[in-house]
Amino acid sequence: MYTLYYSPGSCSMAIHIMLNECGQPVKLEKVDLAGARSPEFLKLNPRGAVPVLVDDGMPIREGAAQIIHILEKHESPLLPASEPARTKALQALMFCNATLHPAYARIFFLKRNGPDDATKKALMDVAIKMVNKMWGEVEEHLAAHGPYFCGKDVTAADILVSVIANWNKNVPGEITFGPKTKELFKAISARPAFKKALETETVEYRAAA
Numbered sequence: 001m002y003t004l005y006y007s008p009g010s011c012s013m014a015i016h017i018m019l020n021e022c023g024q025p026v027k028l029e030k031v032d033l034a035g036a037r038s039p040e041f042l043k044l045n046p047r048g049a050v051p052v053l054v055d056d057g058m059p060i061r062e063g064a065a066q067i068i069h070i071l072e073k074h075e076s077p078l079l080p081a082s083e084p085a086r087t088k089a090l091q092a093l094m095f096c097n098a099t100l101h102p103a104y105a106r107i108f109f110l111k112r113n114g115p116d117d118a119t120k121k122a123l124m125d126v127a128i129k130m131v132n133k134m135w136g137e138v139e140e141h142l143a144a145h146g147p148y149f150c151g152k153d154v155t156a157a158d159i160l161v162s163v164i165a166n167w168n169k170n171v172p173g174e175i176t177f178g179p180k181t182k183e184l185f186k187a188i189s190a191r192p193a194f195k196k197a198l199e200t201e202t203v204e205y206r207a208a209a
Contacts (some may be wrong), residue, residue, distance in 0.1 A: 005052040008201040012051030014160045020193035022074040064097040092149035092157035128173040139178030162188040165207035
């Protein structure tokens with residue numbers, strides 16, 4: 001059985017959903033990101049970040065690597081095996097993991113650190129503007145190639161981007177989604193695997209509203 005170290009609603013939820021999609025049982029270990037990390041957890045990940053996935057005693061610390069590991073191991077269509085569909089799916093996944101996710105991380109870093117002064121506000125405005133630009137790119141892509149990142153078939157990126165979108169409730173500013181993007185969120189958040197993770201982690205999904 002897999003063990004997933006998670007924080008409710010964070011990027012670790014995407015890993016939780018992938019396991020649900022593949023019909024895999026998982027032992028969930030909740031990590032309080034606002035509190036102290038246990039010595040046992042820090043042995044698995046000295047950075048103290050989630051997600052950490054343990055499979056047969058092997059800890060995997062990077063979210064994208066966890067997603068690929070799970071989907072390849074269980075031969076899930078969420079990561080196509082043949083080209084060019086595979087490369088398109090991986091590119092979309094890496095956009096979510098390595099571009100959009102860090103853009104939100106900058107916002108949350110600014111929110112937590114530094115005095116509430118004009119400089120902080122200016123930096124926050126720039127960070128929020130950049131995230132809105134990325135969501136604009138998502139909308140343009142879906143309008144041209146949708147309904148999902150890779151066309152008619154759901155891939156891992158659609159799940160990860162839908163998890164990230166729900167973070168807007170924690171952003172001190174306005175981030176907006178286009179109509180095609182909201183349609184994607186509605187479809188993905190209605191999937192049984194997604195709904196099961198929301199219920200288990202007691203997270204309310206608002207991005208599709």
